[in-house]
Amino acid sequence: MNSVEERIIEILDEAINPVLDQHLGGAELSSFSEGIAWIRFTGSCKNCLSAEDTLNGIVKGTLMTMIPEIEDVMIDDGVSKELLDFARSLLGKS
Known part of the structure; x- marks a missing residue:
């Protein structure tokens, strides 16, 4: 059986991102804990100003229905590691 994280990624890729792609966007799993x-x-x-609505209307319901181990779905609006690494490279910092 796949891990919860793998199942989340699969559902994002197959069920959620095709919908979000119509608006030139997507969703990815940042982490799964507790x-x-x-x-x-x-x-x-x-x-997008409607990100919270998208989370509640599309993402949250789909994931929580398909994966009973998920108790809640939240938006990670922090700076990604990739963006921090890019900024550091521009500044010449490692």
Whole structure:
């Protein structure tokens, strides 16, 4: 059986991201811990004013229905490691 994280990623890729792609965005799993799936929006969805509505209307219901181990789904709106690494490279810091 796949881990919860693998199942979340699979559902994001197969059921949720095709919908979000219509708006030039997407969602990815940032982390899963203590029953909470942290989702980071990408593309146009990242800075969308309706991100919370998208989370509650599409992402949360789908994931919680399909994966009973998930107790809640939250938006991770922190700075990604990739962006921090990019910024450090521009500044010449490691």
